[in-house]
Each structure stands twice: as C-alpha cells, then as structure tokens.
Amino acid sequence: MIEQNEIVNTVKFQDVPDAGRRNLLKMAGVGAAALSAASVAGAPAVAQSNNEWDKTFPKSENVNHQKVSFRNRYGITLSGDLYLPKNRADQRLPALAIAGPFGAVKEQSAGLYAQTMAERGYVAVAFDPSYVGESGGEPRSVASPDINTEDFSAAVDYLGLHASVDRDRIGIIGICGFAGMALNAVAVDKRVKAVATTSMYDMSRVMARGYYDALTPEERTQSFKQMSQQRWADAESGTPKLAGGLPETLDGVDNPVIRMYFDYYKTPRGFHARSVNSTTGWTVTNPLSFMNMPLLTYIKEISPRPVLLIAGENAHSRYFSEDAYKAAAEPKELMIIPGVDHVALYDRLDVIPFDKLKSFFDQHLSA
Structure with missing residues (x-):
C-alpha cells in the first residue's frame, strides 16, 4: 500500500484546501489500500537464483548474500535475503530482522537496510511478508495485522537457529507501515532485545480513522458497507478484486x-x-481486519527493552512516530531528521541515520 499519511515536504496538511483534505483523509483511511499496488492473484513469484542480483540498490562487496526461506507459525513459507558480514570467521554475531514498507518487497528498502547493517557487523534478514513478493500464502496481495506481526517472529525463529547468530542479541527494524507490525511483534516476543522504526505509521489507525483521525463515523460505516458487498462479488467470482495502484504517468x-x-x-x-x-x-x-484490530494496544509491554523511533521533520507521517513515542514506556527515543520527508528514509543513504542505528543496536544488543 502507498503510505498515504505523507505529503511532499513542500506541502503542509494545514495548507491543503478543505476538499483536498477530505480526499487525503479518505486515501489515508479506507482508500489507503486502493492507492497501493500488488502482484496479481495467484501463486508467489518464482524465486531468483542466488547468483542473480535483483535488488533496487547496488550490491556491497563487503557482504555475503544468500536467498533463504522459513515458515511462520501459520505454515506460510516466507522468502528472505540474508546478508552476512564478510570475514566474520566463526563469530556469533548480533542479528536483525527487517521488513517494510507496506507494499514493498525485500529487494527494495528493507534489503538496503539489511545490507547496510551487515556492512556494520550485523547478520540481517530482509523478508517478504506473507502473501506478497516471493513469500507464500493465498490469495495474493492481502495483508493482516496478525499474520504480518507473526512474520517478524518467524524471522526471529530463523535467525535464532542460524550458526552465525547469537540468539540472545536479536533486534528488529520496521520501516513505514511495517513499523507498526514490528512494535506489535516486540510487545509479545520477548526474545527481541531492541526495536527501531523509520517513517513509522500505524496501519490499523490510518485505515480505521484516516489522517489525523478525521474519518467520520459515517464514512467508516459506508466503507464497511462497500467492502462487505465486495466480499459477495469476490466469493462469486472466486478471485478477490484488486484495488488498482499508482498511475503509469504523472500527466495531469x-x-x-x-x-x-x-x-x-x-x-x-x-x-x-x-x-x-x-x-x-x-x-x-x-x-477490513486493520480497521477492526488496533495494532499498538500493548506498546507499553515492549519495556524494559528499548524503542527507537526515527521520522523525517517534514514527513506527513511524523505524528505516528510522535504518538507512538508518547504511548511507549521507557526506555525510548524519538529521532527527527531535519528537512527530510517520509520516502527519503526508504533509500537515501545521505539521510538515513545508519550510524545511529548501529550505535543503538550496539548498545542494546551487546554481549
């Protein structure tokens, strides 16, 4: 899904005319899924060979990479890219499970984060969530606050069994919409020692309430009515209808x-x-499920393990990180990157604070 809780940094929400605000709110809430894009219904995409570099970022010469797979507790096979520091000898290293943004795949932002953290001494796995990318699950192109939370813990299962990983030093990074799932996972999975998020927002909140919680009860009810009727159409056709994604050009x-x-x-x-x-x-x-199942109900139960929330100063999603920071218990930290919007933290190496991420995990995943 396109993260609709973001506007480019030259536009402020309060500067948008009322009609435009209503449209943005609808897109961020129920219409959020409709702006996203996905693979067609059917089986997961065929995995690429280990020798084929299929990422959106250059391959590092300081890291070993391999395709991996593991199962979550619902029996869905997840596909991941494992990044390991070269010259690691027989050391057992700290490890990170990484996913996001919501609607992205491991070959995009999550893989960049994983490779970069591997350059800094971590074993890192970037994975495709259930039902998307190369991971299993049918039908395709759906998400779940429960199953996608579980996907993080399944990645922790995998890392904890790896010969190069010290299972007592595992952390999580959640990017964008998967930041909320990451926090939800860490609240219940006490094996995880620290969690960081970038460009975070709470998928259940934005779908249920819209931007700034401005979706009206009438709009929410109408959305449920429309999707309820769509269920009959999907059941009759045997194939879930896809919402459609970004335009092919920006003309107009x-x-x-x-x-x-x-x-x-x-x-x-x-x-x-x-x-x-x-x-x-x-x-x-x-x-449907996101609108009815709040993700961050138990965020306080992450404590006493530390939380680091990173957001761009100009990101329209910034308030999600700020509100999560207020809701979380100590130890917690909120880092705002000056002059940066939401998407810049996907891939801009000049603004993603990898040194901060390293120092945070070095401190809290210490032997």
Whole structure:
C-alpha cells in the first residue's frame, strides 16, 4: 500500500484546501489500500537464483548474500535475503530482522537496510511478508495485522537457529507501515532485545480513522458497507478484486502524495516488478481486519527493552512516530531528521541515520 499519511515536504496538511483534505483523509483511511499496488492473484513469484542480483540498490562487496526461506507459525513459507558480514570467521554475531514498507518487497528498502547493517557487523534478514513478493500464502496481495506481526517472529525463529547468530542479541527494524507490525511483534516476543522504526505509521489507525483521525463515523460505516458487498462479488467470482495502484504517468496528476510515491515506486529509483506498490494493487477488501484490530494496544509491554523511533521533520507521517513515542514506556527515543520527508528514509543513504542505528543496536544488543 502507498503510505498515504505523507505529503511532499513542500506541502503542509494545514495548507491543503478543505476538499483536498477530505480526499487525503479518505486515501489515508479506507482508500489507503486502493492507492497501493500488488502482484496479481495467484501463486508467489518464482524465486531468483542466488547468483542473480535483483535488488533496487547496488550490491556491497563487503557482504555475503544468500536467498533463504522459513515458515511462520501459520505454515506460510516466507522468502528472505540474508546478508552476512564478510570475514566474520566463526563469530556469533548480533542479528536483525527487517521488513517494510507496506507494499514493498525485500529487494527494495528493507534489503538496503539489511545490507547496510551487515556492512556494520550485523547478520540481517530482509523478508517478504506473507502473501506478497516471493513469500507464500493465498490469495495474493492481502495483508493482516496478525499474520504480518507473526512474520517478524518467524524471522526471529530463523535467525535464532542460524550458526552465525547469537540468539540472545536479536533486534528488529520496521520501516513505514511495517513499523507498526514490528512494535506489535516486540510487545509479545520477548526474545527481541531492541526495536527501531523509520517513517513509522500505524496501519490499523490510518485505515480505521484516516489522517489525523478525521474519518467520520459515517464514512467508516459506508466503507464497511462497500467492502462487505465486495466480499459477495469476490466469493462469486472466486478471485478477490484488486484495488488498482499508482498511475503509469504523472500527466495531469497534481496530488503531491501520488507524485511522491510515484517517484519511488514507479521509477528506476525504487521500482520492482514484485512490489505491491510498483504494480497493480492490493485487494479491495484488504483494509477490513486493520480497521477492526488496533495494532499498538500493548506498546507499553515492549519495556524494559528499548524503542527507537526515527521520522523525517517534514514527513506527513511524523505524528505516528510522535504518538507512538508518547504511548511507549521507557526506555525510548524519538529521532527527527531535519528537512527530510517520509520516502527519503526508504533509500537515501545521505539521510538515513545508519550510524545511529548501529550505535543503538550496539548498545542494546551487546554481549
């Protein structure tokens, strides 16, 4: 899904006319899934060979990479890219499980984070969540606050059994929409010693309430009515209807949200053929479970393990990190990157604070 809780940094929410605000709120809430893109319904994409570099970022010569797979507790096989520091000898290293953004695949932002943290001494696995990318699960192009939370713990299962990993030093990084799932996972999975998020937002909140919780009860009810009717249509056809994604060009498109995401997902900067947000859309009924199941109800139970929340100063999603910071218990830290918008933290190596991420995990995943 395109993260609709973001506008390019030259546009402030309060500067958008009332009609435009209503449209943005609808996109961020129920319509959020409709702006996303996904692989067509059917089986997961065929995995690439270990020798074929299929990422949106250059391969590091300081890291070993391999394709891996593991199962979650619902029996779904997840596909991952494992990055290991070269010259690690027989050391057992700290490890990170990484996923996001919501609607992206491991060959995009999560893989960049994993490879970069491996350069800094970590074993890191970037994985495709259930039902998207190269991971299993049918039907395709759906998400679940429960199953996608479980996906993080399944990655921790995998890392804890790896010969190069010290299972007592495992952390999580969640990017964008998967930041909320990451926090939800760490609240219950006490094996995880520290969690960091970038460009975080709470998928259940934004789908249920819209931007700034401005979706009206009437709009929420109407959305449920529409999706309830869509369920009958899907059941009759046997194939869930896809919502549709980003336009193929920006001709005539003035909406700054769409333009910003187009610049990442539909251009060589971030396009990937398996990415939900680069192609054809989530299912129309995708928001249902998110709208009814709050993700961050037990965020305080992450404590006493530390939380680091990172957001761009100009990101329209910034308030999600700020509110999560207020809700979390100590130890916690909120880092705002000056002059940066939401998507910049996907792939811009000049602004993603990898040194901060390293120092945070070095401190809290120490032997």
